[in-house]
Structure formats: C-alpha cells, structure tokens
Amino acid sequence: MGGIDIFELLGYRFFQNALIGGVLAAIACASVGLFLILRKQAMIGDGLAHTSFGGIALGLLLGINPILTALAVSMLSVLGISYLRRKGMAPSDSAIAVMLALGFSSGLIIISFSHGFNVELFSYLFGSILTIDETDLVIVSLLGLFSLLFLGFFHRELLSMTFDEEESRIMGIPTKSLSLTFDLLVATTIVLSIRVIGIILVVALLVLPGLSALQLDMSFRKTILAATLLSVVSTVLGILLSALSDVATSGLIVFTSALFFLLTIGYKKLQ
Amino acid sequence: MVHVNPVLEVKDLDVVRSGALVIQDANFTIDSGDYVGLVGPNGGGKTTLMLSILGFLPHVRGVVRIFGQDISRFSSWERVAYISQNATSFDEHFPLTVRELVALGCIRRGNIGRRFRREDWEAVDDSIDFMGLKEATDKRIGQLSGGQKQRAFVAKALARKPEIILLDEPVVGVDSVTQEKFYEKLSNLNTRKGTTIMIATHDLASVFCRMSKVVCVSRQVNVSRIKDDFNPNQLLGKAYGEHFHFVFHKHECKGEFENGRN
Numbered sequence: 458m459g460g461i462d463i464f465e466l467l468g469y470r471f472f473q474n475a476l477i478g479g480v481l482a483a484i485a486c487a488s489v490g491l492f493l494i495l496r497k498q499a500m501i502g503d504g505l506a507h508t509s510f511g512g513i514a515l516g517l518l519l520g521i522n523p524i525l526t527a528l529a530v531s532m533l534s535v536l537g538i539s540y541l542r543r544k545g546m547a548p549s550d551s552a553i554a555v556m557l558a559l560g561f562s563s564g565l566i567i568i569s570f571s572h573g574f575n576v577e578l579f580s581y582l583f584g585s586i587l588t589i590d591e592t593d594l595v596i597v598s599l600l601g602l603f604s605l606l607f608l609g610f611f612h613r614e615l616l617s618m619t620f621d622e623e624e625s626r627i628m629g630i631p632t633k634s635l636s637l638t639f640d641l642l643v644a645t646t647i648v649l650s651i652r653v654i655g656i657i658l659v660v661a662l663l664v665l666p667g668l669s670a671l672q673l674d675m676s677f678r679k680t681i682l683a684a685t686l687l688s689v690v691s692t693v694l695g696i697l698l699s700a701l702s703d704v705a706t707s708g709l710i711v712f713t714s715a716l717f718f719l720l721t722i723g724y725k726k727l728q
Numbered sequence: 729m730v731h732v733n734p735v736l737e738v739k740d741l742d743v744v745r746s747g748a749l750v751i752q753d754a755n756f757t758i759d760s761g762d763y764v765g766l767v768g769p770n771g772g773g774k775t776t777l778m779l780s781i782l783g784f785l786p787h788v789r790g791v792v793r794i795f796g797q798d799i800s801r802f803s804s805w806e807r808v809a810y811i812s813q814n815a816t817s818f819d820e821h822f823p824l825t826v827r828e829l830v831a832l833g834c835i836r837r838g839n840i841g842r843r844f845r846r847e848d849w850e851a852v853d854d855s856i857d858f859m860g861l862k863e864a865t866d867k868r869i870g871q872l873s874g875g876q877k878q879r880a881f882v883a884k885a886l887a888r889k890p891e892i893i894l895l896d897e898p899v900v901g902v903d904s905v906t907q908e909k910f911y912e913k914l915s916n917l918n919t920r921k922g923t924t925i926m927i928a929t930h931d932l933a934s935v936f937c938r939m940s941k942v943v944c945v946s947r948q949v950n951v952s953r954i955k956d957d958f959n960p961n962q963l964l965g966k967a968y969g970e971h972f973h974f975v976f977h978k979h980e981c982k983g984e985f986e987n988g989r990n
Contacts, residue, residue: 495823610841610842611841613835620822620824620832621812623784623812625835627782627805627810628806628833628836629803629806629837630835675823675868676823676825677824677828679823680823
C-alpha cells in the first residue's frame with residue numbers, strides 16, 4: 458500500500474473498526490488466556506476454537522451471522538465437555554478431543570453440502586480483522602464486555618480456585634458453577650477473537666501474551682497487566698503492519714506475540 | 729466429661745476409603761480453645777479423619793458435628809480453615825505475592841464477586857504481621873523459604889478470622905528450628921486469639937510440650953487430654969505397637985514452650 462501512511466489509515470472507518478475490535482479481543486484473550494495457562498487448560502482454547510468451525514459453517518449455510526452460531530456451538534461444546542467429564546465418560550483432554558472432532562467434522566460435512574462460501578469461510582479460519590463490519594464490531598464489543606465484567610467481578614475467586622480448588626470449596630466458593638462459567642467465558646472469548654485472528658491461530662493470542670508475562674516473575678496483578686499490554690501491542694502492531702504491507706494480519710499478530718515471548722525468555726535468562 | 733463449648737464432635741464414626749475401613753468407631757470432642765495434636769503412624773488415617781471431619785469423605789456410620797451442626801448441613805465454612813498436606817507444594821512460578829495469597833483467604837460465602845472492604849485488607853495485613861512475614865509481603869510465594877511458606881499459608885487461613893484451623897502435616901521437610909518457630913506461632917495463635925487448632929503431625933515432642941489434647945489414630949482413635957501426669961506410652965502403644973516407647977522428659981518443655989499449653 459505504497460503512499461498510505463499510518464495517520465491516513467487511522468482516518469478510515471474500516472481501520473478504526475479493526476483497531477477497536479482487535480484491542481477488545483486482545484484484552485479479553487490476554488486475561489482469559491492467563492487463567493487458562495495457570496489452570497493448565499490451554500488446550501481447551503484450541504479445542505473450542507476448532508469446534509466453533511462447525512458453528513461458522515452452519516451460520517454461513519443458514520444465512521445467520523456466523524459469529525452467533527459459532528458462539529452457540531462453542532457453548533454447547535463446553536456443556537458437552539462438562540457432561541462427559543462429570544459422568545466419568547471421558548477425562549478432560551479426551552472430552553475436548555471428542556468435541557473438537559465433532560465440531561470440525563460437522564463443519565466439513567456442511568461445506569460438502571453447500572458451495573460458494575469457501576472464501577468467506579477462509580476469512581474465519583485465518584481471520585480478517587480489516588474487513589470487520591459494524592454488526593460484527595457490536596457483537597465483539599458485547600462479548601468482550603461480558604468477558605471483562607465477569608473477570609472483573611470474579612478474578613479473585615478464579616485465582617483462588619486456580620491455586621487450590623479443594624480449599625476454595627471449603628471457603629464457600631461455588632467452584633463447580635464458576636468453573637463452568639469460566640469455560641463458557643473461554644468459548645465467548647474465542648468466538649469474539651475469530652474475526653481478528655481466525656480459528657486456527659486463536660490459541661496463540663490466548664497463550665502467548667500470558668506466557669510472556671509469566672517469564673517476568675511478577676505479582677498476579679502485574680502479570681495480568683503485562684499480558685494485556687503485550688497482547689494489545691502485538692495486535693495493534695500486527696494490524697498496522699498488515700495494513701501497510703499487505704501481509705496476513707493474523708500471521709503478523711502471532712509473529713509479533715511470539716517475538717515478545719522470545720524477548721521475555723531472553724530477559725529472564727539475563728536476570 | 730461435660731463439654732461446655734464443643735467445636736467439633738465425632739461420635740461412633742466409621743470411614744471407608746478405597747474399600748478399606750480406615751477409621752473405626754471414633755469418639756472424641758474438641759472444645760473451643762483446644763490445641764490438639766493428631767498423631768499416629770503413616771497410613772494410620774490422620775488425613776482420612778481430617779477429610780472426613782471436613783465432609784470431603786463420606787462416613788459409613790456415625791456423626792460429625794461442627795459448631796453443633798451436622799457436617800452434611802454445615803454451611804458456615806468461614807469459621808473453619810484447613811491447610812492441606814500439599815498446600816506448600818505449589819508451582820514455584822505461580823504469580824502470587826504473599827499479600828495476594830493472604831488476600832485469597834478473605835474470600836467467603838458472603839463476599840463472592842464483591843470488592844474487598846477496608847476491614848478485609850486490614851485483616852490481611854494483620855495476619856501477615858502476626859505470622860512475622862511483614863518483610864516478605866511483596867515477595868512472590870515461590871521465593872519464600874520452607875518455613876515462610878508455611879507461615880504464609882497460616883496467615884492466609886487467619887485472614888478470615890476462623891474459629892478452628894485444621895492443619896495436615898504442615899512442617900514436613902523443614903529443619904527442626906523452623907519447625908519450632910512454626911509451632912511457637914501456632915501456640916501464640918491459640919493462647920492470644922483463642923483459635924482452636926488441630927494439627928496432624930509426627931512431631932510427638934511438640935505435641936506433648938505444647939498442646940492440650942492428643943488424638944492418636946491407627947484405624948482406632950484414642951484421645952487423651954495432656955496433663956502433668958500424662959503418660960504418652962499408654963496412648964501411643966496402641967497405635968505404634970507395644971514395642972514402641974517414647975522417651976519424653978517434662979524438662980524438655982521450658983521457657984516459651986510452656987506458654988503454649990493452656
């Protein structure tokens with residue numbers, strides 16, 4: 458995009474939408490992702506992202522906003538994983554694998570039945586934040602707001618459960634219902650990030666900022682702030698570089714995040 | 729014996745774990761202000777008894793009452809604190825400072841999802857101060873020494889001002905001086921704040937020097953109040969075997985040690 462500078466880009470509505478959506482997704486992913494890492498559940502993020510592929514395909518087939526159908530399918534998957542786990546039918550990781558396979562294969566079957574939305578589907582697989590429209594932005598903002606409000610109110614209880622679930626139960630924290638709500642929050646966060654970074658790479662936005670911040674050996678408060686900052690900077694840089702260089706946005710966001718991760722590892726080694 | 733103010737009542741309790749009868753016919757009462765040592769050989773059922781008291785393990789027979797209420801209906805868990813055997817074996821890189829850890833202790837049924845009040849933060853700082861961790865307030869818990877970690881977890885338990893604290897082998901793997909300091913802090917807690925304490929331990933000398941009551945578990949549960957004429961071997965022989973002989977001299981309990989006993 459020769460001749461276009463950053464200030465000119467900032468004047469475009471599509472670019473403003475991209476930045477707002479990107480920053481919201483980055484904040485939600487960083488905070489939810491940090492809890493996922495600490496709870497050693499990072500793979501549930503990847504599993505739910507792939508499961509939502511079935512929901513995206515269903516939305517495109519039915520002519521409903523795919524973000525909404527992806528949200529419904531992801532949430533059903535969370536309930537399915539919880540059911541399989543609770544009834545002792547499958548351990549946690551196997552339950553995630555079952556739902557991932559079910560969601561992804563449903564998506565493939567739906568694609569086989571319909572023709573013509575492959576390009577659109579591609580944008581959900583790999584993200585296309587620069588084409589985010591006003592409706593998507595409203596949905597992303599509402600989902601982001603829900604995620605942040607939940608964490609704002611219950612971060613201390615979640616932290617307690619993450620640290621020691623048994624003791625948290627004795628303390629009167631409703632661990633079962635909070636765990637389920639947190640998993641639903643993960644589904645929400647993933648779905649709101651799909652337009653930004655795509656199904657395939659969303660786990661990177663969930664995990665990399667938190668992992669980078671953890672290398673710095675700080676308090677929980679500082680760690681979550683650092684993760685959020687790194688996530689926002691990576692996303693904004695990725696969007697800017699993508700608009701200026703015409704390289705895939707999601708690739709640049711993940712690449713910048715990975716670079717920060719390497720830098721924090723280097724910093725830790727030097728300490 | 730009449731119990732004026734029982735905190736914990738265990739009557740005719742049988743507990744089965746993994747198909748085996750681990751606790752048989754347990755009968756004892758812990759009164760308010762008691763400092764109780766829970767002793768017995770490895771695998772004797774100390775942890776099982778504690779988990780059963782807390783309602784984590786279903787009992788096949790008998791009754792457990794806590795503050796006069798059956799354990800199955802008990803809901804005032806903010807009055808109880810429990811420090812598990814594995815409390816200090818956390819991930820060293822977990823991003824928590826001492827103050828953040830102790831603050832987690834202030835969460836209770838009544839303030840879920842709410843902001844902490846000023847009194848909560850005061851309780852956090854008081855607990856840190858009481859356990860002698862003021863200098864380490866902003867240190868990450870992974871950077872603490874073994875003894876500091878244990879004190880940090882007791883500070884966390886104290887933050888919500890419980891009336892009874894149950895500790896499951898909290899001084900495993902630390903040197904004897906650190907153990908002594910830890911027991912001294914607990915003695916102070918018991919005498920100054922009147923907190924009822926039940927501690928599972930293998931440190932028999934500390935139990936007989938500092939505590940007011942001993943519960944000895946080896947499937948069968950025997951209880952004795954520790955008085956001046958107390959002979960530990962009558963009690964311990966039942967759990968550790970008749971060849972076990974614990975040599976205990978009263979003069980070993982001296983100085984501040986004796987303050988621990990009521």
